[in-house]
Amino acid sequence: MSVQPAVAELVTTTDLLLCPDPARVYATLFMPGEEMPGDHSRATAVINRVLALDDQEVAAALIDLESRFADRPWLDAVFQQHFETVAHRLGTQAAPSSNRQRLIGAYFTHDVAPEGAALTNPSMVAHPDQSGAGAGELRVILSARAIGEGHLSSIEFRTGTAGRDGHVRLDPPGERLEEPVRQPVLYSRAAVMAQLRELGSPGETSQLILDSLGDTFDRPALEAAIGRLDAQLLSRQASRDAIDRLRWIADNRYRVSFPTAGMISERVLVPTGPSELNGVEDARFVRFDDGGRATYFATYTAYDGRRICPQLLQTDDFGQFDAHQLSGPAARNKGMALFPRPVGGRRACLSRWDRERSFVAWSDDGLAWGSSTPIDDPSRPWGLIQVGNCGSPIETEEGWIVLTHAVGPMRTYTIGAMLLDLDEPGRVIATLPCPLLSPEGDQRSGYVPNVVYTCGAVRHGEHLVVPYGVGDRVITVAVVDLPGLLALLGRTSARAATVS
Numbered sequence: 001m002s003v004q005p006a007v008a009e010l011v012t013t014t015d016l017l018l019c020p021d022p023a024r025v026y027a028t029l030f031m032p033g034e035e036m037p038g039d040h041s042r043a044t045a046v047i048n049r050v051l052a053l054d055d056q057e058v059a060a061a062l063i064d065l066e067s068r069f070a071d072r073p074w075l076d077a078v079f080q081q082h083f084e085t086v087a088h089r090l091g092t093q094a095a096p097s098s099n100r101q102r103l104i105g106a107y108f109t110h111d112v113a114p115e116g117a118a119l120t121n122p123s124m125v126a127h128p129d130q131s132g133a134g135a136g137e138l139r140v141i142l143s144a145r146a147i148g149e150g151h152l153s154s155i156e157f158r159t160g161t162a163g164r165d166g167h168v169r170l171d172p173p174g175e176r177l178e179e180p181v182r183q184p185v186l187y188s189r190a191a192v193m194a195q196l197r198e199l200g201s202p203g204e205t206s207q208l209i210l211d212s213l214g215d216t217f218d219r220p221a222l223e224a225a226i227g228r229l230d231a232q233l234l235s236r237q238a239s240r241d242a243i244d245r246l247r248w249i250a251d252n253r254y255r256v257s258f259p260t261a262g263m264i265s266e267r268v269l270v271p272t273g274p275s276e277l278n279g280v281e282d283a284r285f286v287r288f289d290d291g292g293r294a295t296y297f298a299t300y301t302a303y304d305g306r307r308i309c310p311q312l313l314q315t316d317d318f319g320q321f322d323a324h325q326l327s328g329p330a331a332r333n334k335g336m337a338l339f340p341r342p343v344g345g346r347r348a349c350l351s352r353w354d355r356e357r358s359f360v361a362w363s364d365d366g367l368a369w370g371s372s373t374p375i376d377d378p379s380r381p382w383g384l385i386q387v388g389n390c391g392s393p394i395e396t397e398e399g400w401i402v403l404t405h406a407v408g409p410m411r412t413y414t415i416g417a418m419l420l421d422l423d424e425p426g427r428v429i430a431t432l433p434c435p436l437l438s439p440e441g442d443q444r445s446g447y448v449p450n451v452v453y454t455c456g457a458v459r460h461g462e463h464l465v466v467p468y469g470v471g472d473r474v475i476t477v478a479v480v481d482l483p484g485l486l487a488l489l490g491r492t493s494a495r496a497a498t499v500s
Contacts, residue, residue, distance in 0.1 A: 006488055007435075007436055007488065009481075009484070010436070010480055010481045010485050010488065011436060011437060011478050011479070012166075012478065012479045012480075012481075013476070013478050014167050014168070014476065014477045014478065016168055016170065016476055017474060017475070017476050018119060018122075018142075018144070018158065018170065018474060018475040018476070019119065019474045020115040020116065020117065020119040020146070020147075020473070020474070021115060021119075022113045022115070022116040023113075024113065024114070024115060024173070024177055025111040025112060025113045025114075025177060026111070026112055026114070026176070026177035026178055026179050026268060027072075027075060027078045027110070027111055027112075028109070028110065028112055028179055028270075029082055029085060029108060029109065030082075030107075030108050030109055031043055031108065032046060041089065043086055043089060043108070044089045046104075046107050046108075047086065047089055047090065047104055047107075050100065050103055050104050050107060051093075051096060051100070053100075053103075055099075058097075058099055058103055059099065061103055061106075062099055062102060065103075065106055072176070074176065075106075075109075076102060078105070078109055079102045079103075079105030079106045079109060080101060080102060080105055081105070082105040082106075082108045082109050083101045083104045083105035083108070084105075085108070086104070086108055087101075112148060112149070112270075113148050113149070114146040114147075114148045114152075114154040114156060114177070114268050114270070115144075115146035115147065115148060115156060116147075116148045116149060117148055117149070118146075118147040118446075118447045118472055118473045118474075119146055119147070119156070119469075119473075119474060119475055120144065120145050120147070120447070120453070120469030120470075120471075120472045120473060120474070120475060121144065121145040121281075121282045121453055121454070121469045121472070122142050122143060122144045122145075122454065122455060122456075122467040122468065122469060122475050123142070123143050123283060123284050123286075123298070123391055123454070123456030123467070124140050124141070124142050124143075124285075124456060124457060124458045124465060124467050125140065125141055125143075125285045125286065125287045125296060125456070126138060126139070126140060126458060127139035127140055127141050127159060128294075128296070128316070128317060128318070133161060134161075136163070136164035136461070137161050137162065137163055137164070138161065138162045138458070138460045139160075139161055140159070140160055140161065140162055140168065140458060140465070141157055141158070141159055141264060141285070141318065142157065142158045142159070142160065142168075142170070142475075143155055143156070143157055143283050143285050143298070143455070144156050144158070144469075144475060145281055145282055145283070145455075145469075146268065147447070147472075151278075151279070152271065152278065153271075153279035153281045153303075154268050154269060154270045154271065154279070154280060155268065155269040155280055155298075155300070156177075156265075156267075156268050156269075157264045157265055157267055157318065158170050158171070158173060158264075158265050159171045159264050159265055162458070162460045162463075162465050164461070165463070165479065166460055166461075166463030166465050166479035167477075167479060168465060168467075168477050171263075171265065173263070173265040173266070174262055174263035174265045174266035175266070176262070177266055177267075177268050178258055178259070178260060178262060178266050178267055178268070179268055179270050180256035180257055180258050180259075180269065180270075180321070181256060181257060181258070181259050182254055182256050182272065183254075183255040183256065183257055183320075184218060184219065184255070185218070185219075185253060185254060185255040185322070186216045186218055187216065187217055187218070187219075187222070187250060187253055188216055189210050189213055189214070189215050189216070189217065190215070191253070191324070191325070191327075191367055191368075192210060192246070192249055192250075194328070194367070194368050195249045195325050195327055196245065196246075196249070197327070198327050199245055203238065203242050204242075205229070205233060205236075205238065205239040205242035205243065206242045206245070206246060208229065209222070209225045209226060209229070209243075209246060210225075212225045212228065213225055222246065222247075222250060226243055226246075248274055248275075249325065251273050251274050252273035252274060252275045252276075252302075252311070252323070252325050253273075253323065253324060253325060254272055254273055254322075254323050255320065255321070255322045256269070256272060256320070256321050257319060257320040257321075258320075261319075264318050267318065267319075269313075269321060272323065273302065273323060274304060275302040275303075275304050275309055275311065275325070276303065276304065276311075277303075277304045277305055278303045278304055278305040279302075279303045280300050280302060280303075281300060281301040281302075281303060282300060282301050282334065282335075282455050283298040283299070283300040283313065283455060284298055284299050284300070284337045284338075284389075284391050284392060284455045284456050285297070285298040285392075285455075285456060286298070286337070286338050286339075286340050286391075286392035286456065287340060288338065288340055288341065289340065289341050290341060290342055291341075293316075295314060295315070295316050296314070296316070296318070297312060297313065297314055297338050297366075298312070298313040299311070299312055299313075299326075299336040299337060299338060299349070300312075300313060301334045301335075308333070308334060309325070309326075309332070310326050310331050310333070310334065310335075310336045311323060311324065311325055311326060312324045312325075312326055312366070312367070324367055325367075326367055326368075326369060327367065327368045327369070328361075328363070328368045328369035328370050329353060329369070329370065329372070330349070330351040330353050330359060330361030330362075330369035330370065330371075330372045331351070331353070331361075331368075331369040332351075333352055333353050333354070333355050334352065334388075335350070335351070335352040335388040335389060336349050336350065336351050336352075336361075336369075337350040337389045337391055337392045337393070337456070338366075338392055339392065339393050339400070339425070340392055340394075340395060341395070343423070343425060344423065346362050346363065346364060347362070347363045347364070347365070348360060348361070348362055348363075348425060349361050349363070349369065350388075350389040350392075350393065350402065351369065351372055352386075352387075352388040352389070353372065355386065356377070356385075356386045356387070357374050357376060357377045357378070357386075357387065358374070358376035358377075358387055358388055358389060358402075359373060359374050359375060360372060360373050360375055360420070361373075373426035375418070375420065375425075375426060375428050376404065376428070376431065378406070378407075380406065380433075381408065382406055382408040382409075382412070382414050382434075382435055382438075383406025383408050383414070383416075384408060385406075385407040385408065385411070386406070386407045387405065387406045387407075388404065388405050389402055389403065389404055389405070390402075390403035390404055390405050390415055390453065390454045390455065390456070390457075390468075391454055391455050391456025391457060392456055393420065394457065394458075394459050394464065395422070395459075396459075396482065396486060398419065398429075398486050398489075398490070399419045399420055399421055399422050399429050400419065400420040400421075400422060400425055401417060401418075401419060401464070401482075401485070401486075402417065402418045402419070402420060403415055403416070403417055403436070403454060403456075403457055403464075403466065404416040404417060404418055404431075405453055406435070410450055411450060411451075412438070412439060412450040412451070413439070413450065413451040413452060413453050414435035414436075414437065414438045414439070414452065415435060415437040415438075415452055415454060415466075415468065416431070416432045416434075416435050416436050417431075417432045417436050417485060417489070418431040418432065418489075419431075419486070419489045419493070429489070429493050430489040430490065430492040430493035431489075431492070432488070432489065432492065433492060436480065436485075437452050437466070437468065437478060438452065439451060439452045439470070439471070443470045443471065444471070445471055446470055446471010446472055446473035446474070447471055447472045447473040448472035449471055450471075451469070451470070451471055451472055452468050452469070452470060453468060453469050454466055454467060454468035454469070459482065462481070462482050462483055463479050463480065463481065463482055464479070464480040464482050464485070465477060465479060466479070466480055
C-alpha cells in the first residue's frame, strides 16, 4: 500500500473558514508625522487650529462624529484619553471646554484595521475556562497573526468549541477591538546581563549600573542608577551607547493588560517594545503545566524592520501578558516552540536557530536557551530549502507528536509530522515520509501563494485539531485521526529499523 493514500485517510478537512475583516478596528493614538520647518510641532499646530474654531464649528464637528460613529459609543472615552495625552502642549493656556477637549482628542485618534490584509498562522490551546463545554467537548482559544496596513502584524484571538469529532465551532467575535495598556514591571538583573551578552560585551558602564541594583529592580531604580553615574563617564560616547542599550532592553521587557473585562476575541496584542516596531509574528501558544497551576506561554517573532528575534509571552488568563526577551545560541531566528511540560526536570523547546534545520534545545529558566540537538534537516524532495516546527509538541503515550513544515519547489510550504521519544526528545522515532497537508486547488492562492502553515494544534481525545493558514490569507481547520497517525508513524519506524 502506498504511503500517500494512507496519509490522506487520516485528515478530514472542515468547512470552517475564518477570513480577514477590515471592519474590525481599534482606535489608537495618532500623532502627526515629522515636525515642521523651524522645529515647530505639528501636534501643537493642530491643537491651535481646533482652538481657533468657533463654538458652532466645534458643535457641528462633534455632531458629525457622533453620527458617523454612532455604533461605537466608547469612542468618547478614547477621545478624552487622547486629549489628556497631548494636553501638555497647551502650555499656560486655559483648559478648553469639554466639547473642545473631545474634538481635540478626535484629531489625535485614528482607526487601525489589524486584519485588514490577512488573518493567518493560527495556534490553538485549551481554554482556561471550560465552563459551558458539553460532554465530549473542549473549549478552545485560537490565536492568529493579523496583518494590516504596511504588512504590520499583531496577535488576535477567537474562542470556540471542539466537538466530539474534533470539528470546531467558533463563537461570534466581540463588537470591538481593544489594544492593551502598558503596566509597570520588574526587571531581572540576570536576564538583562544575558541580553547584554547577546548584543556583545556588557562593558564598564553597563556593569557599573547593574552592580548598583538588586537582583530585581524597576524602571525608576534603573534611571536613578543611570543618574548616579559620574559626569565624566556620561560624556563618553561609549557610555551613552551603553545606556541606550540598557533602556532598549528594558523597553522590550513589558507587561500589558486590557482595561475592560471584554471578550477574549476583542483583544489585540499590538507591537509594543522597540524590537517589535514592524510587527509581532507567528505566536505559538502552549498550555504549560509543571505540576502546579497551568499557565500559557507563546514564543513569537519580534521584527523591528532590520532584524528578527524570538521572544516570549506569558499569561494566565489572556487578560494580562508579560513579554520577555530570550537569549542563548538556540534563541535565534524564527520558529521556537515550547514543550508543554518540563522534560527530565528542564524546560525544552524546538528551535530553528540555523535557519534550515530543527533542533531540540534546553533551558533551566525558560529564558536562556543553550545546547541543542538536531532532529530534522532539509533532505526530502518537498523540503530541500528548509524545515521547522509547526507549533509545540503534543504528548501521546507513544511519544511527542511534532507537526512540521517544509519548504520545497516554488517556495511551497507543506505540513508534516514526526514522533520524538518522550524521555529523550532529541531521539527521533519516526518521520512521515510524505506531507500530511499540502496546498492544493484553491488553497494554492493567497496573500503568499502555495502556503499551508500552522503555529500549533491541540489534542482533543483521539483527534488532533489543526488550525492552519492558507496562502497567509485565511484560516481553516483540519482534523487528524491521532491513533491512525501514530500507527502510520509506527509502521514507518518499523520499516526504517528493518532497512537499517
